[in-house]
Amino acid sequence: MNAEQLQKTLVASQYAEQVLGNHTELIQQDYAIDQFLSPLSTVQIHNYISDALDGIADESAWMRAMRILRARLMFRWIWQDANRLTNVVTLTRELSDFADAAICAAKAFAYEPLKAKHGEPMGYNGKLQDLIVIAMGKLGAQELNLSSDIDLIFAFDEQGETNGRKCIEVQQFCILWGQKLIYLLDHISADGFVFRVDMRLRPWGDGSALAISHVALEKYLSQHGREWERYAWIKARIVTGGKDGDDLLEMTRPFVFRKYVDYTAFEAMREMKGMIEREVQRRNIEDDIKLGAGGIREVEFIVQVFQLIYGGSKLELQDRQCLVSLQHLGEFGLLDTTAVAELEDAYLFLRRIEHAIQALNDQQTQSLPIEPDLRRRMLETLGFADWDAFLAVLNEKRAKVIYQFLHLIKEKEVNHLEEGFSQLEQRLSEVLDDNTKNLVHEFWHGHALKKLPAKAVQRLKAFWPHLVEAVIQSDNPQIALQRLMPLVESVMRRTVYLVMLIESKGALQRLVKMATVSPWICEELTHYPVLLDEFLSMDFELPKRKDLEDSLRQQLLRIEIDQVEDQMRVLRLFKKSNVLAVAASDVLAESPLMKVSDALTDIAEVSVNAALHLAYQIVAKKHGYPLDADGQRCALDYMSFAVIGYGKVGGIELGYGSDLDLVFIHYMDEQADTDGTKPISGFEFAMRVGQKFVSLMTTQTLDGRIYEVDTRLRPSGEAGLLVTSLKAFEQYQLKSAWLWEHQALVRARPIAGEMQLQKKFEQLRCDILTQPRDEAHVRAEVLKMREKMKDHLGSSKEQKKDGIFHLKQDAGGIVDIEFMAQYAVLAWSGANPDLAHYSDNVRILEDAAKTSCLSSDDATALIQAYLSERAESHRLALANQSMQVSASDWRDIREVVCKLWQRLIDPAAQAVG
Known part of the structure; x- marks a missing residue:
């Protein structure tokens, strides 16, 4: 054993002194082995544990063996760190591998007694259930430090019961399993502990069930998951739990990484930063290198906010490790190379200090020591001559982190209502009529606003200037504002939407444009604000059939068959969100009519198949x-x-x-x-x-x-x-x-x-x-049905006199063309079976031309008329307007249709007047 290195180790750690005193022979044996101080692989760590526990069946003996092994390995890691024989990345990875292996060993040891008492846990799906152990925080990212606790969440795939004599529910079995796992690792005995276990990150925190099913976790995250939990779940990793664990983790990704560019992450980070700062002040821990200004947490926040904003579209940013994602930020140009280098340097320096602090007494702390002796030990380990020299370097690196952090989350300047309303009112008065001005006035002075929490009012005031600016720049400010005010009122308690629209100027402009074109879209968003999530994530491409099928299948997959209300809710939101996506593509990307109809039909078919x-x-x-x-x-x-x-x-x-x-x-x-x-x-x-x-x-x-x-x-x-x-x-x-x-x-x-x-x-x-039919009979029956429809659904005589044309039901309208296509099939497909192949009007008319039942010119004229009238009816539907239009605008198209109607169906029909 190298005496100089041993001396450095004992200076660096009072805890190492205790380990050496308690396990002198074991430590000497360890250090007599070649390669003992070289890096440890995952396999080697598992082998150490396997050897230490070999043949042990007694719980007390198992716990003692694991604690002694932990002490020996901690001595090794402190030795390596004190003598600079390792680096931060290698050390944190080895510590994390040991934690993983310890969890797996404890889980396996805890299972057999439970199985003997209660039998195997079986899901209602007939599958054996496993305890899924999810690592969060530093263990999840495989960045564990020298004396870190481990943050865990326990889950299982499906509810059910055990198959033993003392039958219990699967959830209760997994709770008992998890409790024993915690005890085996966390309990402090004469030999110490293996890992402190923290379960507070589980859904609902302390006081909630220790283990949660896949379905319950998914429901919690979708309905109750908070913004800070999105940050926490970035680092989530399955330690053990098999295939079901992988499925479970995949389910959480949409909660963490939104499909759209998610600017709400800024607001969430500001709030969390404020909470931490208040806690630092309350506990007087400004010298905490993790939570204090410019500390480890701020570096992590900088990386994580970019992960939450862009991780849904840039998959590389979903990596759990801080330094890996930091490099990706540089590669994507989201941070400049100088910022990346400074943050990486500061992070590694701070983590090295963290290890030096924790090595002193094997304590979970990041506060700089106060006692002179502990400061002396730490300075010698870190290679500084005195405390002032150390602080100078530390403060320099923290200052760079603070600069980058403040630059990132700097609050945007906004004119609050009290400060800038007069200017806004003046600009609005130029484009609004009295009714709309009254609408705005009533909104700001109404009862609904008075009942809002102060924070919601603050966010609403911050949002208002952005909305006004976008409205004033729109094609029709008055219409846009009238249609958007109900939507604003419906979401003003869900202030996350306001934040998203503040941070994403493009999304707000798109929303205003949609409002000017379609009151129907505004009404849908107003009645179902949850659709705003989808709207803000849209790429304005029409959804593809396979993507629709895959999306709905995944959403329904985890819902139990007897949870009918949940199934219906998924189906409703699937339909509404995808129809909204089609409408957005229609309005903003000007997608072709036929493709829009195809997409709407696909949505319906996928919904029908699932139902x-x-x-x-x-x-x-x-x-x-x-x-x-x-x-x-x-x-x-x-x-x-x-x-x-x-x-x-x-x-x-x-x-x-x-x-x-x-x-x-x-x-x-x-x-x-x-x-x-x-x-x-x-x-x-x-x-x-x-x-x-x-x-x-x-x-x-x-x-x-x-x-x-x-x-x-x-x-x-x-x-x-x-x-x-x-x-x-x-x-x-x-x-x-x-x-x-x-x-x-x-x-x-x-x-x-x-x-x-x-x-x-x-x-x-x-x-x-394709049965043979008498053409005269078909013609007479089709005409009779058409006349009935005109009488019941077409424009009245008075409306026709006033120049009104019902785009669908009046002569020369859509139904006339549909009836001519149907007539062609019924009258002519006996001799031309290909006419009965398709069910849509356009292809029927195309086939009528191919079979020479209609001339190419006649078929083309009908198709063009049909598409023109359908496109207008489509636009009117988006605008919530009736199918009654000005007859003079449609005279030429109607004339084409009516002439063909006379020729094919009713020679006595009147021409367009």
Whole structure:
């Protein structure tokens, strides 16, 4: 053993003196081994623990062995640090590896007695449950210091029960398991401790259950997670817990790293910094190198605020280690190279001091020592001649951290209402009428504002000038402000949204532009402010079908089948947020009409598929699975149930407020019972699936409903069964259906359910539509139906005299074009089956031209007219306006449509007047 190095070690640490005195022989043995002072690998650390615990079954002996091993390794690490045989990064990594290995060993030792008493913990999913140990803080980042406690959270995948004689719930089993793990590591005996364990970072903190399920943790973070917890979860890492742990950690990432550039992190950091400063003053710990000004925590804050702002889009910034992420900040140009170098240098220096302080007496402290002897020891370890020289270097490095920190979080200058309202009022008065001015005045002097907490009022006042500036610069300030005021009032208690809009000027400008174009979008955001999260994260590209499916699947995956309200809430917000994304792309990126309709239809189809799957699961869980008409069991991947979309969803032409016209068919044995403990007939099973589906889709709650569903196009309409067998549907269509029902079938297509059944429906639809029909009869029936619609839904005579044209229902409007496309299928597909292939008007008209049923010019003219009228109806829907427009603006297009209507359907029709 090197005497000079030993002397430096004993000077550096009174604790090392105690270890040497208590374990002289063991220490001498350790230092007689070659390579003992070289860096330790993870495998070597696990081997040390394995060797120390080999053959030990007694709890007291296990605890003593672990504590002695910890003392020996601490002596080694203090030796290395005092003699500069290691560096901060290597030392903190080895300490973290030891903590990981100790946790795994304690977890394994604690399990067997619990298993013997209660049996194995089994989830309701039939899987063996594991205790998932999540490391937070420095252990999570693998940056543990010499005498650090370890911050842990315990979790498990799914609720359930143990399978032993003394059966208990999985959660209680995991709580007992976690309690024993803590005791094995944290309990102070004559031999000391292994690690102090801190569990206060778990959801709800002290007083809450020690272990939490995956679903409960996800719900907590989504509904109750606070901003400071986002900072804490940056460093979260699974120490042990297998695959389920990886899934759990992946679930937490959207809570930590928002999809959008998240400027609220600045505000959260300012608040946390203020809390820490007040605590420093209260405890009089200005010389704390971690919490004091320019300390370790400020370096971490600088890095973490950038991680929270940009980590959702720049995945490299999700790294847990401070120095790694600091380098990435330089690479991305978010911090200049000088700042990165200064912060890295200060951080390593401060962490070295931290180790020197903690080595003295193995205490969890970051305060500079006061006692002369301890100061002398620390100065000798760090290589400084005297205390003043040390403080000069320390203060120089802390000053650089303080500068970078203050530069980052400097408060933006804002004119509060009292200070700048007169100027704002003057600028507003130039663009607002009296009614809007009164609206603003009532807002600022109303009861709602008086009831706001002082902090919310402060943030609202800070936000107001930014809003006014954006409104004044918009195309229509008056309309924008009128539409945005209700939204501001709805979110003024959720001040995080105001902060986000203050920090992100671009988001506020986009919001103002959306308001000028669409009151509907403003109303959606006002009624459901949670959609602002999605709005602020949008990239204004239309969502892709696969992304929609993956997103919804992940959201529903962790919700138990009997948590119907949670399932419905996910479906509602999925639909609303994605429709809002389409609207934003429509307005701000000017996406093409057909692509917008495709995207809206995709959202509906994905929602319908998920709701059908859930409905089927719910009924099957209670009653078991039915048999299909061929005697096969209809499990979830073969359900013999399908949803048929009619009308706009069938024609892939959904708008923003469109209902879904749906028909349900099945291919089940209606007489055979299901195979569950509460069996019902296949007929009743199919009915219950249909009813549950409609309930999931249409139930109105505070979050609204998913979609309005209209099922009146089913066989026999409202008098008919909600769900029809494929055979009964075929018989009805062939023997009883009116021609108008075949006309509706033109725009029908399967949108959800079992694929083989969907194919059978498609073939049946084709067979029905391609039947030979008398053209004169088809023409007469189509004309009769069209006249009824005009009488009931078109403009009145007085409106027509006033120059009003109903874009959809009047002559030359959208419905005329739709009816001509449907007429083409019914009248001509007997001889031209390809006409029955598609359900959307544009492709039907294109095929009519390809088969020479229509001339190319006529088909093109109808398609162009149809797209022009649909685009305008689309714009009117966004603006919450009726379909009644000025007839003179549409004369030319109507004339084209009406001439073709005369030629194809009604030679006696009047031309456009």
